[in-house]
Amino acid sequence: SQQGEEDPQALSIQEGENATMNCSYKTSINNLQWYRQNSGRGLVHLILIRSNEREKHSGRLRVTLDTSKKSSSLLITASRAADTASYFCATGETSGSRLTFGEGTQLTVNP
């Protein structure tokens, strides 16, 4: 079953603008992760935020987590054409290591 739902499904912006993607989920989680997928390739892990954390940064990425609203957001600042990809959130169970992925946001950054 799909736990996470990303919003929007597709996002098109100009180079240099910020991109924000949102993820909502239904059940209690241990952690939430964001992944990137270039067309026809495997996924690449971007960032992980644990359920007791509210915000995390990594380079141009900023992730927030609101467990009371069961939602997370991924902000990419100063976007580049090379950021064009699909972005997926994935929720980790409270026990075990399996992840449940959302359906993704397709980000297009126009040069």
Next chain:
Amino acid sequence: DGGITQSPKYLFRKEGQNVTLSCEQNLNHDAMYWYRQDPGQGLRLIYYSQIVNDFQKGDIAEGYSVSREKKESFPLTVTSAQKNPTAFYLCASSSLSRLGYTFGSGTRLTVV
């Protein structure tokens, strides 16, 4: 370099055939996973294994089988019982202490 290797990259299957997708990792990860991705959609978990000689069904296990005889290897067999096997198959691994997954580059399976 450490990583996870899936082969083949493209695979064609005739109706009624079983096919096996290979997944090998040299990251010393305990856990391995198989996901299926259909066009424009997210990933759905087929099977996963957290330890050698043990594996669990995911959300869409019907028509698939796996084995985990070695820590490094987690092959997936798509059987003739899988009615709609055309999809992109992704293998991943993780250590049980660090929770992020490392993914292979995928196998695209097409029924002809």
